[in-house]
């Protein structure tokens with residue numbers, strides 16, 4: 270890969286350890302993927318924040334970088350393993366909290382905004398159309414590429430950090446226009462009637478398209494919240510973090526409809542639910558907010574919970590960014606939600622919090638949430654917000 274004089278100097282260690290290490294990571298990646306050079310990025314989003322996933326080796330790696338590493342561009346963080354302010358309320362072990370705080374301290378020292386959310390685009394890290402960024406959370410990467418029309422590969426934690434320290438990323442993959450053309454037509458013939466149907470659609474499209482870029486037709490109306498859950502699901506069950514939706518996503522008019530075609534019918538959506546859902550009647554955990562709940566979703570939760578109480582056998586979390594929670598506090602939604610016995614889980618989520626062994630079953634609106642909960646050995650139920658709230662109130666799935 271071609272390096273400028275400045276980049277050569279950085280690689281030779283003339284700007285310190287973190288910069289040298291970062292250049293090593295970026296040049297290795299560039300060489301593997303055949304990048305000709307590095308390009309500037311406007312923002313970075315770093316995943317790999319939970320101590321649950323990092324362990325002591327990860328913490329040590331971050332501490333080394335934090336000694337002299339400072340980010341050069343706007344950099345935000347993915348969810349951590351706990352609510353940074355209210356972890357006791359979520360039943361987090363104090364030893365885990367101590368280590369998680371050390372991880373956050375390292376990121377903070379690097380100049381990263383401790384936003385701890387997978388929806389950075391809702392709280393101010395919002396790229397422009399066509400802008401190059403280096404993001405790592407898969408649902409956010411898919412949202413940035415598809416819904417916003419920015420350009421990013423799906424970075425790993427270390428390569429995102431390296432991009433933040435250098436302000437650049439190797440010019441390959443989805444940064445190149447020629448790699449962004451759709452190659453499979455997905456015609457939606459199913460009727461989507463509830464929010465979780467978008468997760469089911471993501472399951473169908475991801476599973477069938479796999480490494481191809483879908484061009485979806487037949488969608489006449491959708492919302493940002495539906496698109497964000499679709500993004501999370503499609504990339505979880507498939508692999509390419511980019512799709513086009515005719516007349517909905519910004520770059521869709523640039524391309525012709527691909528010849529290869531799949532059709533998603535009502536029966537496919539039904540089969541997706543059958544595959545995502547397990548057999549269980551009882552629910553001991555409900556989690557809404559995967560990806561992190563927007564203020565609009567929080568308002569809907571407050572509206573549906575108003576005056577009701579969650580079963581004493583059920584733990585119920587609303588996972589969201591701290592910024593969205595602060596808006597919720599101001600609008601009075603927090604009080605309504607907490608009065609019902611529901612807990613806010615800011616800065617964290619059902620996949621990265623240390624939940625293994627704590628709950629047997631989970632109800633959620635999110636297909637991605639179900640996928641990761643199965644890794645945590647839980648039985649899963651995906652349904653509408655109303656169905657999840659009813660499950661929280663009765664402790665049963667009906």
Ligand code: F3S
Nearest residue numbers: 387408559560618620
């Ligand atoms: Fe976000 Fe966690 Fe879901 S990172 S997309 S809430 S699994």
